Amino acid sequence: MTVAVPLSLTEAFDELSRTPEARLIQGGTDLMVEINFNHVKPVDVIALRRIKELRTWQVNSNNTITIGSGVPYQEMELGQLKELLPALAEAARTVGSPQIRAAGTLGGNLGTCSPAGDGLPVLFALDAIVHLQSAVTSRDLSIHEFMLGVKRNARNANEIITGVTVPVLDGWQGYAKVGVRNAMVISVASACLAVDKANNSVRIALGAVGPTIIRCRDAESWLEQQIDLAVATSIDMTMAKEFGRRVALESKPIDDHRSTAEYRRHAVGVLAQRLITRAYSS
Amino acid sequence: MSNSIGNEMYTLRINGQDRSVKDAWVGESLLYVLRERLELPGAKGACEQGECGSCTVLMDGDAVCSCLVMAATAVGADIVTVEGLIEKDPSMASTAEVITSQITDVQQAFIEEGGVQCGFCTPGLIVAVHHLLDKNPDPTELQVKESISGNICRCTGYGRIFAAVEAVVQVRKASR
């Protein structure tokens, strides 16, 4: 078994071509659990933590932000990233514990692609673009095409997720996650809502209630027809409740040891109602 | 030039010293390497999945779970364990030889305020609290709780731990 710790993307691709079966590891918060529990025995590993270009983020001139796949969650909770992407900051804060947030990354969330991944509903709500690079290619994939199912994504084995680009929307955005205790919980149900005033639209994405993150497009278009999302300053309770009901209808939750489908469906409806109410309470 | 590690020696920087790791299975966690190879048993393992914080160490200034760090990937990082927090004579041997009278104010407060019962969570908490107070010398009650929300204690119910942190904050403030 070999472990490579490249210092640049170029070196990383060299390693990957040498050991194409290598597992990529960033923060280790998913892969090391698998290894510790003996579920995974990687033969070769390429650690990405020393690749500086993956740990940066920037505001682009077209009002988008590109976040490197190695930026830890704790960085998304503060400063300009928090100002420009408040929903992402809120989601980042709910990830695990401070120790996990120091190591966990969006790259990891995307690589693992669990429907309970805390950052994913935000990426879905913002229609994020996922950047994938291999030694010789580079491509951008919509998040909606990237996540294929439970822990399945469209990354090719020779590719590294280098980052995501999301728009800076003009409008309220927020995130909520249901868990039974006040820290370190795997999401039972979560939701991200973002208002896009420029396009008179709203986006709502749900986590942990389906095989992938769910964008509730029916509920979104219904709401867009009810009120002028760009100028409204309030929303009446009946409408918010109906929005919640429609959102819940689009969820596909299951029963498992963490919760029941019935509760999860109920919860996302409540979250949606509350998020839209927050968005439109002047 | 990248560093490819097979079944060879690699070097980790622990508590300011270069420590070599030999003949290791490179999938081992940093927690395992610290405890079983480097004679630094201060970090404890209680869950192997980052859910308890007993294994907390500092890595490049961040508090992380060492059970989730693949040891061989931690080359080049500055790692501090609970053993490295005390003010030691740098010429002393690096491992378990520590000087009882030189425990930190945080460690002293944990003892004096009753923050230690069985002690299994204690090293991880000591590291986490040092990390908190280094970054935020005057935290609110909620900031304290949030910063140690990743450290499970099963014995104390946290009350005496909060008291210990508060005691350190007050003493450090008074001496500034």
Add this chain to the structure above:
Amino acid sequence: MSTVKQDTRTRDILGTSALRPDGVAKVMGSFSFSSDMWAENMLWGATLRSPHPYARIISIDTTAALLISGVSAVITAQDVPGKATYGLISADQPVFASEFVRYMGEPVAAVAADHPETCRRALAAIIVNYEVLTPIVDPELAMLVTTEQIHPDGNLIRHQKIICGDPHISGDITVEGHYTIGMQDQAFLGLEAAMAFPDSGGNGVELHIATQWLHEDRGQIAACLKLPEDNVRLVLGGVGGAFGAREDISLQVHCCLLALRTGRPIKMQYSREESFFGHVHRHPAQIWMKHHATQEGKIVKVESRMVFDGGAYTSTSPAVLINGITHTQGPYQCDNAVVDGYAVRTNNPPCGAMRGFGVVQACFAHESQMDKLAQACGLSPVEVRLINAMHTGDKLITGQVMESVAPVERCIRETDAIPMPEPLAANANVLEFPGGSGRTADRQNIVRGIGWGVSMKNLMYSEGFDDYATARCTLSNGIASLKFATAEVGQGFVTLAPQIARSVLGVDDVVLETSDTQIGSAGSTSASRQTWMSGGAVDGACRLVRERLFEHVGKLHNIDPIRLMIEHTDVIDTIGTFRISVTEATQGITLSETFEHHHRKTEDLDANGQGNCHVAFAFVAHRAVVDVDIELGLVKVVQIATAQDVGRVLNPLSAIGQIEGGIAQGLGLAVMEEIIMDNGRVKNPSFTDYLLPTALDAPRVVAVMIEEPEPQAPLGAKGIGEPPCISVTPAIVAAIRAATGKALSRVPVRPQDICL
């Protein structure tokens, strides 16, 4: 461990917050837990466990495992030289399963190898042929005589009735309910670990082990190894918490067997997942209860039927059941009772001791009932409890007279007097809301509720069991040395024992010798008993030494010893002017005495559950304030107010530590902790899904310690470990009921129970 306090103006005697002698090592990370042990030439041991809750073993083939390089031994049931089974009350649990496996995780084999990874491969190479059977997981079904008996001893572990007073009497008011208590886990952090050193010649073994009761372990181990007890020496390793989970054997026999087989030291340690399978849990229970009362709310009769699911093996189920049913009445006067209790064997995981030991389950039921009674009678939760509060001298439903100090009314009143927390501010930090950083709630979604719970808890062991404790005190050159087998599991006996010696002998310097089986038994660290029992033993031994000291000084200085006493750190003549420091008086001499402390005798219960079966009791009241997000069913416990009957505070810091820690565990059972079973399978054996309270879940605890010294207790102090975790659970559930109007008859309460 030396415990010298430099400043002798304030000595670390009883009543002070003396600091832990092991505190420095623990904060430095140098304290050796049993998982920190290492030995030259050691091998690692690991256990193969059944993946099925119920199956017949057709064959076990270990040949492939033995061929793996690095593997030194593979053992199964046929390799157990002595008794094939063990158990605390009934030796019905196999060291290794041979014919049947009866619970998921039951040990089938063990290996010794040079590296944990080699062990894993060896375990994977053992081929076990199972005939999978349908597990019996419903205790009601298991109890029926027509059901398949899953063990030669039968499915009914114990049945006990209590019939007291007039079984046919009834009250004008009746309230009843059916209550469900889920399976809680002790979840101590210090995972199971041990190191066994075989004697050369193979006739003995030394086991370093984190456990609760060295001597009880030794007896069971020796029988299985077919060795004389003297040749099985146990040494207490550093224990990372216990809470009942270390009372039963886990890896002890396996570790010793591998050591004797290989002739080398064997280290075994469990992962968290294995730990969930490797120890007993709290009994899940179904309890029906009916209270009859007068119009004014005074209890006339209580009826109950309790079914405790003991899982596959007996462990301490018979005793847990008795604790449960004898506490049916709670801390309330009750002249008439009809109680039927069953402990049942199923293919669920074995259940046994966990802090509270059967009373947790009974208390959830009786406190839920008291609130129903209050409502039916138009009384407040406090009023109904005050009206019925027990007093010293009252007769229990077992016929036993409550001889303990019983300040129930005072516990309630003093809890009631504790100020309420501030209301939740509109602009409070999101971390204060239910849901925390998940930002699920807005202020208007949150409703506050207040709830009460009061409990009684027996102390020490019951039903005729003589759980004595032994200690030896040696005094020489001004230094007291204490020897005891008492298991320190974090509770602080190692802090208390030196305090006792300092108080009795007037020394400051106290050394604690190793806790091992080279001295008599101290009994188990459980049942809130060690302060009373081991404290009593240390106190007794120190007093004997003090007597000898006075004899010695009296002889040397021609003073009648009866005139002598200890003042500060001197021996003084109470009538004359003579004074000599204890240090000087003990120069060049050694005084040593061993003392066994026994509690008073108790009796078995007869067929009607009548008998003086308990030693003593402690009482506590809890008031819980919770904030609930009604629509999402999420809960934040804001404050727990409590007044606890502690007898005498021997160490304020240790005492509050037990109270806060116990409350956290009771909170866990109320809202988040449960081992989730599905047809005999454990669904959540990890900390990801077995949720323990974090620092953000901890409520503010305001505690009052009620000191009415208990005359029976050697130091006047009652045990304090268990009461904090017992009535806090129903108090929290009652608070959630108050906030939501939901009936809530199960713990833990889940979000869907509240909002759907």
